[in-house]
Amino acid sequence: MKTMGFVFLLLAFFAIGVVQGQLRVGFYSNTCPDAESIVSSVVRNAAQSISNIPPVLLRLHFHDCFVEGCDGSILIENGPKAERHAFGHQGVGGFEVIEQAKAQLEATCPGVVSCADIVALAARDAIALANGPSYEVPTGRRDGRVSDVSLAANMPDVSDSIQQLKAKFLQKGLSEKDLVLLSAAHTIGTTACFFMTKRLYKFSPAGGSDPAINPDFLPQLQSICPQNGDVNVRLPLDRGSERTFDKQILDNIRNGFAVLESDARLYDDETTRMVVDSYFGILTPIFGPSFESDFVDSIVKMGQIGVKTGSKGEIRRVCTAFN
Numbered sequence: 001m002k003t004m005g006f007v008f009l010l011l012a013f014f015a016i017g018v019v020q021g022q023l024r025v026g027f028y029s030n031t032c033p034d035a036e037s038i039v040s041s042v043v044r045n046a047a048q049s050i051s052n053i054p055p056v057l058l059r060l061h062f063h064d065c066f067v068e069g070c071d072g073s074i075l076i077e078n079g080p081k082a083e084r085h086a087f088g089h090q091g092v093g094g095f096e097v098i099e100q101a102k103a104q105l106e107a108t109c110p111g112v113v114s115c116a117d118i119v120a121l122a123a124r125d126a127i128a129l130a131n132g133p134s135y136e137v138p139t140g141r142r143d144g145r146v147s148d149v150s151l152a153a154n155m156p157d158v159s160d161s162i163q164q165l166k167a168k169f170l171q172k173g174l175s176e177k178d179l180v181l182l183s184a185a186h187t188i189g190t191t192a193c194f195f196m197t198k199r200l201y202k203f204s205p206a207g208g209s210d211p212a213i214n215p216d217f218l219p220q221l222q223s224i225c226p227q228n229g230d231v232n233v234r235l236p237l238d239r240g241s242e243r244t245f246d247k248q249i250l251d252n253i254r255n256g257f258a259v260l261e262s263d264a265r266l267y268d269d270e271t272t273r274m275v276v277d278s279y280f281g282i283l284t285p286i287f288g289p290s291f292e293s294d295f296v297d298s299i300v301k302m303g304q305i306g307v308k309t310g311s312k313g314e315i316r317r318v319c320t321a322f323n
Contacts, residue, residue, distance in 0.1 A: 055189025069306015132245030
């Protein structure tokens with residue numbers, strides 16, 4: 001029986017290794033050794049001329065992975081039915097940065113580096129530019145051959161309840177903790193007043209605002225996004241720390257200063273509330289969890305959703321079109 005148990009454990013560890021082994025750090029070390037440095041250089045140059053590039057590229061990675069897996073499907077531009085035109089992808093950008101990186105990589109090592117990997121690497125470099133954690137990105141993704149606007153119909157939405165958010169993340173193999181940490185990516189970037197109207201003025205059938213908004217914060221939000229005002233006006237997602245990647249967003253959620261409704265909902269649920277609070281205990285700096293380390297774990301995990309490896313998919317010549 002002991003022998004049988006030992007064999008079972010070996011098989012279990014082998015199975016886990018196979019799953020993780022589909023992607024690996026340094027996948028291009030022999031075939032395109034400068035791949036990661038080329039992507040980093042393009043992202044860095046883009047950020048010098050466009051200040052909001054870090055949150056834009058981070059959001060692009062999230063939106064790519066949540067539809068058909070992390071396979072670059074969101075990059076395809078082949079008409080109005082392409083995935084990138086889905087309602088749930090409104091405001092997603094950074095496509096030109098990925099295309100610039102791809103062009104340089106094709107000039108250096110043609111047909112080697114996938115667009116899907118460029119998206120994941122660019123998000124990592126964007127986080128670092130916002131003073132966030134540096135981390136290794138497992139690579140080896142191949143590009144998908146499907147891009148359909150209808151497949152993006154179930155994206156997480158700012159108006160989702162906490163139950164809906166948890167269910168959508170669970171469908172992708174992500175936990176409640178991952179939900180909190182990946183939502184904390186809102187520590188950088190902005191949103192449009194378009195996404196605030198319901199929360200500020202039509203939260204219930206009778207109207208009114210979300211009672212979770214701190215009373216001192218509500219007038220500030222309403223002054224930026226007045227009722228019947230310009231819905232394209234933008235406001236920071238993370239009050240007081242919108243350009244620095246840190247855990248301030250979670251503290252804002254705890255104190256009623258969340259900007260997005262979906263962020264505020266993280267404090268409605270006991271499980272997600274405990275995750276948020278875990279980063280602010282008295283002994284957290286010594287014994288508690290590290291927000292930066294936990295975020296890295298979650299984004300690396302997200303980056304492995306539905307990946308295509310081996311003979312699946314393709315390596316596109318340009319990121320906006322199938323071969």
